[in-house]
Amino acid sequence: xxxxxxxxxxxxxxxxxxxxxxxxxxxxxxxxxxxxxxxxxxxxxxxxxxxxxxxxxxxxxxxxxxxxxxxxxxxxxxxxxxxxxxxxxxxxxxxxxxxxxxxxxxxxxxxxxxxxxxxxxxxxxxxxxxxxxxxxxxxxxxxxxxxxxxxxxxxxxxxxxxxxxxxxxxxxxxxxxxxxxxxxxxxxxxxxxxxxxxxxxxxxxxxxxxxxxxxxxxxxxxxxxxxxxxxxxxxxxxxxxxxxxxxxxxxxxxxxxxxxxxxxxxxxxxxxxxxxxxxxxxxxxxxxxxxxxxxxxxxxxxxxxxxxxxxxxxxxxxxxxxxxxxxxxxxxxxxxxxxxxxxxxxxxxxxxxxxxxxxxxxxxxxxxxxxxxxxxxxxxxxxxxxxxxxxxxxxxxxxxxxxxxxxxxxxxxxxxxxxxxxxxxxxxxxxxxxxxxxxxxxxxxxxxxxxxxxxxxxxxxxxxxxxxxxxxxxxxxxxxxxxxxxxxxxxxxxxxx
Amino acid sequence: xxxxxxxxxxxxxxxxxxxxxxxxxxxxxxxxxxxxxxxxxxxxxxxxxxxxxxxxxxxxxxxxxxxxxxxxxxxxxxxxxxxxxxxxxxxxxxxxxxx
Numbered sequence: 001x002x003x004x005x006x007x008x009x010x011x012x013x014x015x016x017x018x019x020x021x022x023x024x025x026x027x028x029x030x031x032x033x034x035x036x037x038x039x040x041x042x043x044x045x046x047x048x049x050x051x052x053x054x055x056x057x058x059x060x061x062x063x064x065x066x067x068x069x070x071x072x073x074x075x076x077x078x079x080x081x082x083x084x085x086x087x088x089x090x091x092x093x094x095x096x097x098x099x100x101x102x103x104x105x106x107x108x109x110x111x112x113x114x115x116x117x118x119x120x121x122x123x124x125x126x127x128x129x130x131x132x133x134x135x136x137x138x139x140x141x142x143x144x145x146x147x148x149x150x151x152x153x154x155x156x157x158x159x160x161x162x163x164x165x166x167x168x169x170x171x172x173x174x175x176x177x178x179x180x181x182x183x184x185x186x187x188x189x190x191x192x193x194x195x196x197x198x199x200x201x202x203x204x205x206x207x208x209x210x211x212x213x214x215x216x217x218x219x220x221x222x223x224x225x226x227x228x229x230x231x232x233x234x235x236x237x238x239x240x241x242x243x244x245x246x247x248x249x250x251x252x253x254x255x256x257x258x259x260x261x262x263x264x265x266x267x268x269x270x271x272x273x274x275x276x277x278x279x280x281x282x283x284x285x286x287x288x289x290x291x292x293x294x295x296x297x298x299x300x301x302x303x304x305x306x307x308x309x310x311x312x313x314x315x316x317x318x319x320x321x322x323x324x325x326x327x328x329x330x331x332x333x334x335x336x337x338x339x340x341x342x343x344x345x346x347x348x349x350x351x352x353x354x355x356x357x358x359x360x361x362x363x364x365x366x367x368x369x370x371x372x373x374x375x376x377x378x379x380x381x382x383x384x385x386x387x388x389x390x391x392x393x394x395x396x397x398x399x400x401x402x403x404x405x406x407x408x409x410x411x412x413x414x415x416x417x418x419x420x421x422x423x424x425x426x427x428x429x430x431x432x433x434x435x436x437x438x439x440x441x442x443x444x445x446x447x448x449x450x451x452x453x454x455x456x457x458x459x460x461x462x463x464x465x466x467x468x469x470x471x472x473x474x475x476x477x478x479x480x481x482x483x484x485x486x487x488x489x490x491x492x493x494x495x496x497x
Numbered sequence: 498x499x500x501x502x503x504x505x506x507x508x509x510x511x512x513x514x515x516x517x518x519x520x521x522x523x524x525x526x527x528x529x530x531x532x533x534x535x536x537x538x539x540x541x542x543x544x545x546x547x548x549x550x551x552x553x554x555x556x557x558x559x560x561x562x563x564x565x566x567x568x569x570x571x572x573x574x575x576x577x578x579x580x581x582x583x584x585x586x587x588x589x590x591x592x593x594x595x596x
């Protein structure tokens with residue numbers, strides 16, 4: 001370890017040019033695994049979604065899942081790739097207990113999709129990221145290392161393995177090396193993964209959740225002096241959030257610059273990103289491609305997608321998320337930043353449908369991005385599964401617009417909707433939440449009471465909230481008891497705060 | 498000339514996580530050599546008009562529908578395992594590696 005202080009990022013980037021590359025793994029959301037009919041549900045009891053094929057019991061033979069092939073082709077098309085007319089799966093041989101077969105079924109020199117690109121926008125400027133290949137493989141089992149520090153292999157005495165995940169279709173998307181980004185390399189890396197996530201989510205082929213591991217990212221980084229050849233790259237793994245993509249590139253640039261300053265050579269290695277510290281440490285030394293002894297998988301016949309089918313899939317691709325966002329942003333009249341948070345919350349379609357069901361853009365956005373997004377964050381449940389539908393949110397907003405609910409009552413109604421008590425109108429009726437008087441008449445009565453009792457009003461203004469009771473009484477009198485006392489009290493306090 | 502060296506056998510054994518004794522290295526090098534030489538003879542008789550063949554059947558696009566089939570139970574899955582704990586396969590730790 002070096003004891004000299006690390007250079008600052010600005011300092012490092014002033015002297016070196018970074019080249020980055022990203023390898024992203026996407027777990028497909030198919031019902032069954034890639035080569036057998038086992039379910040793929042997240043969080044099932046260990047080793048309950050396994051069979052002779054994914055446990056590699058002798059004699060078991062794989063058959064490819066059509067949905068996995070189709071999803072991979074659609075991802076390739078959405079990333080502007082050429083689709084192979086004929087290709088094969090390959091065995092990647094390695095001996096590690098996360099794969100019971102002692103190989104991973106993958107693709108080697110014949111990927112299903114190749115030579116594409118993704119256009120990324122950052123601060124209003126476009127950047128084109130080349131896609132080298134998109135190939136299909138299978139996920140591995142999950143190991144739990146025990147006997148030492150929990151979950152870490154250092155000091156562990158044994159590993160406990162769950163093969164539920166083994167065999168779930170995994171799509172690997174590899175970019176071409178991206179030079180020329182300079183100081184923006186970390187931000188563009190993050191923008192690329194964000195765009196990729198949005199594109200794949202729009203295809204509906206994966207839930208692309210980094211925190212659950214259905215979207216995983218490895219970041220390659222190298223540095224060179226201006227005008228010189230590209231440097232040796234490192235591969236950073238364990239990058240589990242969009243923010244970490246940016247941090248991992250940044251920290252690796254600083255670390256490599258520090259080594260190069262000392263005249264130390266960069267070793268080609270796998271490094272581990274630490275979310276807590278924001279830096280990387282060396283991981284396992286990588287086996288070389290020849291050590292994997294790739295060869296065509298004899299148990300699976302070649303994949304030869306019919307060009308007519310591919311053309312059909314291409315024609316049916318959804319609108320690109322970036323152009324859709326630009327279009328909706330204009331329709332809704334909101335800022336770029338607001339639109340980005342809507343996209344990040346997974347609320348674009350929900351708000352779109354709520355507006356289609358009759359709500360105003362502002363109203364629709366307010367509920368999804370306010371109350372419901374907060375609830376989704378707190379519970380870790382997807383916004384789409386939160387318990388309220390676009391139709392219900394639109395109905396709620398209509399009740400507010402019609403003056404039947406004020407903001408506070410509407411929140412209570414929404415709570416009932418989410419709790420499964422029914423549609424907004426039903427919840428309003430069942431819980432007796434309807435505004436008794438229209439806001440205008442109540443406000444007039446409140447203003448009248450305040451004007452008639454200036455001394456009490458002054459006390460409330462000074463913070464003596466208890467004095468409000470007298471004014472509530474006055475309002476109840478003028479409205480002949482038909483007002484909701486609590487609403488009146490709130491109105492008075494709001495008026496005098 | 499031997500098609501495979503002792504060192505290559507040792508390398509393969511390491512990749513396969515197999516503990517192979519010095520004596521076995523010689524033994525396996527000899528056996529693998531016979532296999533490789535036999536395979537090499539196929540290359541000798543294959544003319545230019547015979548393309549490399551990875552699959553013996555002329556089939557493509559054999560797929561199944563994405564429909565769940567019953568899996569094994571946890572007990573069944575673990576029944577052949579040398580060791581298990583808490584519903585999982587128990588294996589010795591792997592040295593010097595982190596997947």
